[in-house]
Structures are given as C-alpha cells and as structure tokens.
Amino acid sequence: MAEIAIRNVAKTYGKTRIMEGVNLTIRNGEFVVILGPSGCGKSTLLRLIAGLEEITAGEIAIAGQVVNDLEPRERGCAMVFQNYALYPHMTVAENIGYALKVAGVPKAERQARIAATAASVGLGDFLDRRPGQLSGGQRQRVAMARAIIREPKVFLFDEPLSNLDAKLRVQMRHEIRRIHTRIKATSIFVTHDQHEGMTLADRLVVMNKGTIEQVGTPDEIYDRPASLYVAGFIGSPAMSFLPGRVDAGRQALMLESGAALPLPRALAQAAAGRLVQAGLRPETLSLTAPGKGQIDARVDFVEELGAERLYHLMVEDLPLSVLSSEKVRPAEGAPIGVSVPLGALHLFDADTGRRIEPQAAETPVAVTA
Amino acid sequence: MIERTPVLNLMTHLILGLGLAIILVPVWLAIVAATLTLQEVNTAPVELWPGDQFWPNLKEAWAQSDFGPKFVNSFIVAVGVVVGKVTLACITAFALVFFDFRGRMLIFWAIFITLMLPLEVRIVPTYAVAANALSPFQTILDATGISWLLNTLSGIEVSLEWNLLNSYTGLILPLVATATGTFLYRQFFLTIPDELVEAARMDGAGPLRFLWDVLIPLSKTNIAALATIMFVYAWNQYLWPLLVITDRANYGMVVVQLSDLVPDQLTTGGGTPTWHLAMAATLVVMLPPIAVVIFMQRWFVRGLINTDK
Ligand SMILES: Nc1ncnc2c1ncn2[C@@H]1O[C@H](COP(=O)(O)OP(=O)(O)OP(=O)(O)O)[C@@H](O)[C@H]1O
C-alpha cells in the first residue's frame, strides 16, 4: 500500500515528445482509472510508473521514495498486461509462483501461497494446465493471480479486459473491484472504455496527447468536464456542441442559428460577451413540437436503442443528438423542437476550449475573449 | 494452391517416387557393394543383390583405417561444435535482440557478413590464425606501434604465440565461429512478445534468469534443429581437418580416413580398386549423422518451421 506521486513527468523517444508536464498524486489504496483514446500515452505512463521505461524528466515517488532509478522489481509494483503475457511453457501454478521462485521463497511456502491465490480467483482446478489450454477468461485470472501473489504495494493494469467478450468483461470488472476491496493495494487501471473506467474508478484521469486533461471522480468528470475534449470524450452518447455568444444582459446564449438559450445568472456573467461552444448532453434534452422548444432543428435519422431512441438532429448544418424514451418516429427531414432545461448547458471558451464556471454573482470579472 | 484431380495426384506421386528412387538407388548400390568380395565388386555388369561379405569387409576397412579412435575424434569434434555453437549463438542472439547497446547494428552486420564467407572461402587466413591464434593481436600491436614502444622501452620483444594446429581446439573453434545459429536464434527471439520480457522483469527476473527460465525452454525446438544441423555439418567436415591436422594418427577424423579408402591411382597403385571396403566403411561413417537426424527429427522439423503452438 502506497501513495504514488508523479511530478512534472515528461517522456521523449528520440526527438518525439510523447508526454509532457504530467502531475498526479494517487492516494494510498485508491483505484484510479486512466482513460484516453488510443495513442495518448496511457500505457507509457503506466510503464513509467512500473519502471519498464525510463522517464526523461520529472520524478515519480512511490510511498514517499523517489523511484526514478530503481529497477521494476525494487518498486513493489505488479502489472497485469493486455495480452496476459503468461509464460507459455510453464503450468498455471508455475506462472503464478514464478515471482516467488525468483525471490527465493522456499518451495513449501510457495506452494501454499500458489494454492491459496489460485483458489481466490477460482483457478484451483487448473493448476497443472498450460496457458495454451485455458480460455481467455481463465488466462486473465492467471495474470491476476500472478500479480496478487506478490502482495504488491501497487497494482498496474494495462487494458487487461480488452481481449474478453462483453459479458466476461463485466464479470471480470466486478472481480477486479472485489479483489481491490480485499487487498486494498493502490491500483492504476488503464482503459479506453469509458464504461469500464466509470464503473471501476474512485477517480478518473482523462488523458489526451500525452497530457492530463482532467482528474476527478466519475461524477465530477461527467457533470463538470474541464474542457471541450473531456466533454466530448466522456458520456455516451456523446455530447453535441453548438457555437454561440453569451449575452449577459439577456442572460442567454445566442446561438449562431439565432436561437436564445437561457443561462443561469452566475454563468451568464462569468461568460459575458464571450464566444463559446455550448455542450449539450443528449440525455438532458427533450423533444417538443416544432417552434415550441428553444432550438429548432430537423430530423436527420433516429437510432433505436431498445428502451430509448437516439434522435440525430441537424441545427442548420450542425449535429445535435437527443436521447428520449418517447416513441415518436418523425419522418426524416421533418422540423422538430428541442427544449433545453436551464442549467443543462456546459460552456467552453471557443478559443482555449476550457470550461467556463459560473462565478459568484457579486464579483463579476470582465473577461474578453 | 491446392488442386484435387486424380491425374495430377498420380503425377505428383510419380514425381515423388522418381525422386525417391534417384536418392535411394546409389545408397542401395553402396549397400550391395559393401557386401561383396573384391572380385565380385569389380565384375561387370554391376551386381544388384547383396552378398554375405559385409562383416569381413567392415573388419578389414576398420582395421586399415584405424576407425576406433577416429570415431572418438569425430565425436569429440562434432559434440564440441554442437555445444559451442548452441551456446555461443544463443548468447550472441540474446545480446543482439534484448539489449540496446552502442554499435549493436554494426555488430549485427559484422556477423551477418560472415554468412557470405563460409570456412572454405577464408580457409587460408583461417589457417594462418589457427597456426597462431594470437597473430591478429600481434598484428594490432605491431600496427599501432605498441610492440615497438615496448621493445624500445623495456627491451622485451613482443611475440605472441598460440598454436592450434593438431588439436581439438583448432578443429572445433573455426567451425563454431559462424553466423548460422545466431540467425536462427535471432529470428526466434524477435517473435517473443515484449510483454513477456516485461512480465519477467516485473516478476523480478534479471536478464540471465530470463534467458535461463524463459528463453531457453521456449527455444528447445530451435536448439534441437541447430544441434542437428551442426552435428551433421561438423561430422562431414573434410577440407578443414585435412588442412589443420597433420598428426593424423592422433587427431584424424573418420571422414578424412574414409577418403583414403576410396580407391584411386595412389592407393591401389594400379591394383584392383577396393570399392567393397570403401562402401562398407561409408555405411558406418554415415550412421551417426543419420541416427542424430532420426532421433532429433521430431523437434528439429518443428524448430525449422517455427510453428510451436
Ligand atoms: N518505443 C517507442 N518508440 C517511439 N514511440 C513510441 C514508443 N512506444 C510508444 N510510442 C508512442 O507513444 C505514444 C503513446 O503510446 P502508448 O502506448 O502509451 O499509447 P496508449 O495510450 O497506451 O494507446 P493504446 O490505447 O492504443 O494502447 C504513441 O504515439 C506511440 O506511437
């Protein structure tokens, strides 16, 4: 169990800089999920922590000790790899116990621990098999057991579930969470699946192009995304964006299409006069008769999701999605109204892409875009 | 492309059968010749059925060539080459694939180029080195002026000398110093996923531990293939032993001895050619490589086509 502090870490491969200015503190026993699109540097960050890759600049400390120059084995981390990376020529028992064998743990103790660990992940009957004779889920468990048996201070997972089918993935997710509650090691879990991230995380770290965009609990990130990027990435179906300008006098956002969307007072003042991108979550909007809502749109197509329908609309030439459980099936191209509840708008500065937070009403600060 | 037509099938089998016959007929003739007497083997037309003289022929050839100790020599050399090659190639490929060091590519290409220079091509310089294994160092010392410096400063004449002629070392080392095995290993090591290497590092295994616990067990088939090839290669060496061994009584190898049994103007001095002895000896000399191939072939084939799992 250990706190992990990542300070100003940068990583370059030759001349290409793939990670810059990463700062992150992970509390003892916390389960942190790193979320980001492919190629954003999630695995690299994990490998830097594990010591499989050298950091170019900055500092990483585990349990208060700077580990920059320590070998992986001295850092007390265990890692579960995406492709499991089991030793193909060893049996399940040998795979699980290999770290102990290297560490010189006596055979009797080793076998007792292997048996206990294997039983705890439901592998008791498979100890004599080779990885090649196991299913994907079973291999996954061996990889988990191999990490658990070392009783590590830190658990690192690099997309460990991405090779499993959907059902097994959900099951393993629960299992990972259960193991975490039991052994309480600080855990870092990398994924590009936001459902997985949302369900597992105490805190989420959203990465983009080698930098951290936002750190927060899953609700914080869903409710108050810090940037356009996070807003677009988190939430499914994805948020729609409409450009406009904030009119502080009318306390409204004036869309380019001419529509006016009312804003809470504090937000209107904070964003007074600025060019913004307004983010609208499909699940917060509802459909109305044409002309009755704040926004007038046309129907592009309707996606049937079973319990609900996702309406893909066009506001002039910009897409807008609405999630609704109504059973209406308007014709393609039909005009339709969208009602936007007060407070459903997320405003992002059109230039910087950063979120605009409502300000305390009495101290309006003049900001010009 | 897989075609399924009876006519083509028949053709394929005919071609296969023909190929087999082309290979087997000479072997059969050798077997037959080995079992005939001197008179029978020299009568025309060629006898096609074996006689009963195999043991007497073999006994005579064995005594004439002093095969007993020569077989031991051949075994020592072949096993030495196999062990040396398997170890050296493994370590070299390990360094080339899993370590990032300065000049790695340079070394890789240096090894690669030796593939184009088999022993037969560089036999004269190799002989020169075998005559004095330290001569390259002497050359370096002379060329850089170090020996001159030492001589003028201390009056000591630098002359390094290590003669490998007429020794097992001299027979084995030049055969070990080739690139073949290194490549076989390298290609295999390159297929090992990075994650496996990293998993071993996370489990606390250092490089040597990883080599011993993971790489070597995984390369078993490659090792078998390489060992087989090298055994046959070393066993069949002719030119190099002929050159480097003048003390044939102590260090002669069977293949060289065998060539002395093959009748020509020199050995028979115009007498009747003793093919029956040569063939009987050939059959025994062939046995060890064949035994090794048969014994190893299960692993050997898998190692060469690299489809374990
Ligand atoms: N050894 C390397 N040499 C050069 N560039 C590398 C190396 N390893 C990774 N990169 C680059 O670093 C960037 C981040 O890679 P990383 O593997 O961390 O991405 P990721 O977020 O884990 O992506 P994915 O979700 O696809 O696994 C990528 O652009 C990749 O091309």
Ligand SMILES: [Mg+2]
């Ligand atoms: Mg990755």
